[in-house]
Amino acid sequence: MSDWRKSPVVAVAAMSLFLVLQLAIPISRLEDETQAQRFAWQMFSRFHPEVEFTVNTEADSYFVDLDQVMARQRADLSLGNSIPAHLCDLDANAVSIVWESESYQC
Amino acid sequence: MLTWLTAEIQPAPLGISRTFVGAAAVLRALIALPVVVKLSDPSIVRLPYADWLPHPTKVLVLTLIASWIIFGLAFTLGWRVSITGPLLVGSIGMTLALDQQTYSNHLYLMAWLVLLMTLADAGASRAIGGSNRRVVRWPVLLILGQVSIVYGFSALTKLNQGFLSGSVLASALRGGLVPFPDFLRTPEFLWIIAAGAVLTELFVAIFLWSPSLRRMAFVMGAGFHLLTILFMAPTLELLVFSIEMLALYPLFRGATLEFGDLPSLDHKTSLVGGTTSKSTD
Numbered sequence: 564m565s566d567w568r569k570s571p572v573v574a575v576a577a578m579s580l581f582l583v584l585q586l587a588i589p590i591s592r593l594e595d596e597t598q599a600q601r602f603a604w605q606m607f608s609r610f611h612p613e614v615e616f617t618v619n620t621e622a623d624s625y626f627v628d629l630d631q632v633m634a635r636q637r638a639d640l641s642l643g644n645s646i647p648a649h650l651c652d653l654d655a656n657a658v659s660i661v662w663e664s665e666s667y668q669c
Numbered sequence: 670m671l672t673w674l675t676a677e678i679q680p681a682p683l684g685i686s687r688t689f690v691g692a693a694a695v696l697r698a699l700i701a702l703p704v705v706v707k708l709s710d711p712s713i714v715r716l717p718y719a720d721w722l723p724h725p726t727k728v729l730v731l732t733l734i735a736s737w738i739i740f741g742l743a744f745t746l747g748w749r750v751s752i753t754g755p756l757l758v759g760s761i762g763m764t765l766a767l768d769q770q771t772y773s774n775h776l777y778l779m780a781w782l783v784l785l786m787t788l789a790d791a792g793a794s795r796a797i798g799g800s801n802r803r804v805v806r807w808p809v810l811l812i813l814g815q816v817s818i819v820y821g822f823s824a825l826t827k828l829n830q831g832f833l834s835g836s837v838l839a840s841a842l843r844g845g846l847v848p849f850p851d852f853l854r855t856p857e858f859l860w861i862i863a864a865g866a867v868l869t870e871l872f873v874a875i876f877l878w879s880p881s882l883r884r885m886a887f888v889m890g891a892g893f894h895l896l897t898i899l900f901m902a903p904t905l906e907l908l909v910f911s912i913e914m915l916a917l918y919p920l921f922r923g924a925t926l927e928f929g930d931l932p933s934l935d936h937k938t939s940l941v942g943g944t945t946s947k948s949t950d
Contacts, residue, residue: 568790568805571671577788578674581811589822596829601772604822607841607901610831632714634707634770640716649714 599638611638616646620656677803682919684795687786689916691745693909694779698737700905701764705730708768716769725767736760747796754787775910778819785812809924816917820874824867835859844902869893877921887918
């Protein structure tokens with residue numbers, strides 16, 4: 564038995580730190596009801612409509628199968644910040660990317 | 670109170686819990702493997718938490734998963750838990766830090782559990798070379814606190830219109846081992862399931878601490894996890910989550926606040942021994 568675990572000071576400090584971390588983070592993330600949040604134990608708690616990305620080229624347009632460009636789809640990811648630029652990189656003919664009511668010029 | 674927190678308790682339940690959590694960690698590594706390997710493909714988008722984090726090359730991710738499995742096996746067997754525990758936390762933590770796409774709540778939970786079990790000296794029993802030494806109560810209480818926090822916040826975050834209306838469950842109750850019957854897929858029945866899920870999680874979060882209602886909480890929690898495994902997807906990940914949580918239930922019996930065990934301020938010294946012997950079932 565290590566002596567440090569029997570120290571009341573260590574016990575109080577560790578328990579306080581644990582509770583602060585484990586309560587403060589999830590509580591701070593309760594407010595946003597639009598999207599599931601990480602590190603907050605929000606399992607299957609929010610409705611997450613699938614986002615469809617369309618790549619427009621000079622000649623035509625096509626829907627993107629997100630499983631082909633993502634390692635894993637998750638409700639807590641904000642795809643609009645990174646997927647459009649990545650799709651432009653993947654297709655040299657892409658002119659713009661459209662999703663929901665937004666668009667991104669390549 | 671401090672005497673009670675730092676009192677020694679029987680190590681066997683913690684050793685058993687460690688075995689199951691370690692096994693779940695090894696299984697989870699196999700689930701993570703295809704995801705992290707896919708991350709090393711240039712056609713896959715990268716969602717790093719910070720630009721300075723290392724790029725997930727194939728060599729890096731395979732090394733990471735191999736380390737995770739090796740440390741997970743050692744942790745399961747209880748071999749040098751004070752070393753293999755932090756190394757396992759490091760492997761899981763690095764995987765979580767690689768990219769936002771590797772996150773999952775039960776993986777994040779696993780990192781916490783392994784850390785707390787290491788803190789609790791979970792290699793004290795049921796371990797290779799273990800001496801079956803007693804463990805201190807407060808780190809075990811942190812593990813129990815973690816259980817209630819997970820169930821509690823999971824319930825609280827479900828208190829929204831989308832979940833309580835049943836629309837979240839309508840899409841979640843697909844792809845499980847057993848197809849959810851279509852004739853039950855009505856708004857009224859989905860509302861009942863949604864409300865039941867919230868109440869069950871709250872009940873388990875609170876009453877695993879209660880000696881008189883613990884058995885009921887145990888049964889409700891086990892039933893809840895069984896239903897999620899049967900009717901929801903991804904099955905393997907839900908299985909890992911269920912193992913993680915159910916493995917911790919027995920710890921409540923030996924380490925929780927049995928109010929009669931609390932040493933009074935007047936008789937602190939004389940009751941310390943009694944505290945230890947009473948609560949170590």
